[in-house]
Amino acid sequence: MTKAVLLMGSPRGRKSTSNAVCIYLQEIFEKNGLESQDPIFIRNHVATEEKMNDMLVAIDQADIIVLVAPLYDDTSPAIVTRTMEAMAKNSSKYANKRFLPIINSGFPEPFHITEIAIPIYHKFATSLGLHWTGSLALGGGEAMRGSIGKLLNESGGFGKKVMKALDRVVESFVTNSDFGDEALEIFSLKIYYNRVMRKFMLWINNRSWKKTAKKNGGQVDARPYST
Amino acid sequence: MGAVILNGDLKGHTRLAGIQGILEDELKEAGWNTETFVLNEYNIKSCTGCFKCWDTTPGICTGVKNDDANKIVETVIQNELLVFLTPLTFGGYSSELKAIIERMLGLLQPGQLIVDGESHHLKRYERYPSVLAFAVTDKLDKEEEVLFKKLLERHSRNFYPPMHKTEVFQTKENEETIRDRVNKCIQKIKVGNRRG
Numbered sequence: 001m002t003k004a005v006l007l008m009g010s011p012r013g014r015k016s017t018s019n020a021v022c023i024y025l026q027e028i029f030e031k032n033g034l035e036s037q038d039p040i041f042i043r044n045h046v047a048t049e050e051k052m053n054d055m056l057v058a059i060d061q062a063d064i065i066v067l068v069a070p071l072y073d074d075t076s077p078a079i080v081t082r083t084m085e086a087m088a089k090n091s092s093k094y095a096n097k098r099f100l101p102i103i104n105s106g107f108p109e110p111f112h113i114t115e116i117a118i119p120i121y122h123k124f125a126t127s128l129g130l131h132w133t134g135s136l137a138l139g140g141g142e143a144m145r146g147s148i149g150k151l152l153n154e155s156g157g158f159g160k161k162v163m164k165a166l167d168r169v170v171e172s173f174v175t176n177s178d179f180g181d182e183a184l185e186i187f188s189l190k191i192y193y194n195r196v197m198r199k200f201m202l203w204i205n206n207r208s209w210k211k212t213a214k215k216n217g218g219q220v221d222a223r224p225y226s227t
Numbered sequence: 228m229g230a231v232i233l234n235g236d237l238k239g240h241t242r243l244a245g246i247q248g249i250l251e252d253e254l255k256e257a258g259w260n261t262e263t264f265v266l267n268e269y270n271i272k273s274c275t276g277c278f279k280c281w282d283t284t285p286g287i288c289t290g291v292k293n294d295d296a297n298k299i300v301e302t303v304i305q306n307e308l309l310v311f312l313t314p315l316t317f318g319g320y321s322s323e324l325k326a327i328i329e330r331m332l333g334l335l336q337p338g339q340l341i342v343d344g345e346s347h348h349l350k351r352y353e354r355y356p357s358v359l360a361f362a363v364t365d366k367l368d369k370e371e372e373v374l375f376k377k378l379l380e381r382h383s384r385n386f387y388p389p390m391h392k393t394e395v396f397q398t399k400e401n402e403e404t405i406r407d408r409v410n411k412c413i414q415k416i417k418v419g420n421r422r423g
Binding site for chain 2: 070
């Protein structure tokens, strides 16, 4: 039986878009006859060498490695980079394992992900001899409200779009074919780039941060480190 | 003028010590006051994505406690030059360097604006430091070199430095060549404001 490992790379943990994606993937892995354990939360495994080794063993035993992570500062979160560094020390173990990263960003444009993060993951994969089976970039990940614990099937049309793409990812695993590199606009850029709509959305977004900060007793544009 | 060097060498490694020393010498020679942080000697936890630095204590990280990151972040924004030193890691930053970069999120303001047709976060401060990013590798790989340059270009769009410049060095490069290349970068530093 083909074994898949799900690496959940969000430092936020359970309440994250990445975890919502992992939960759905695990469900459809099982439906499609792929063997998989619960997602491995990378943040719980980078603190000690022992826990890191546990994660490396799980990766070593898998035929398919799926990394689901957010975009942090245009690239991988530090905890994911640390895992990549640890894997690189044992690079001989990963030859021909299939690797696919699924990366989400709060920005609506998927190119924030595809411009540099995906090429870095690709370089990582090829350096270790992993088989790059493709990638999925999810622009506008915040729209699914994973940060408040929503699952994909609770996220309306946005969630449905993502679930369809994930179904195709798993189908590619089952048929032993490459998924290819795809970028998904969770929130349509056609709408976002409409001048009036975009102005309205930016206004709503900026106002919402301002209101939340005020409610918490802060001023959103404070400059605490000004000299 | 002040410069902050963030040395992202991995724990147990000292492969960036040589270039750090050269950089400190050359910056001093050019009239910069320099402060260096060898990051693996500090307790820096990675960002947890809680956004408290945006919506609860704007500008200050209070979501991660009991570590040294806030002091370093404060030093970064109060200086005119920020230098990243990193082992080239698949064309990107090392985990040590990446952890502190993530903790600089509060230097930006939440919300979005459009810059050159792209969504980006807002500036919190009027002025940001210029960025020099130096990566070191045992074996030069053109693809990684291009990735590193591109990463800095993308990262700079979200950090508003007046200028940024990248260089990739080989561990086997001799001191004189490194010194010369570092010097050329220092000559190109500009300070000031950038729109955003």
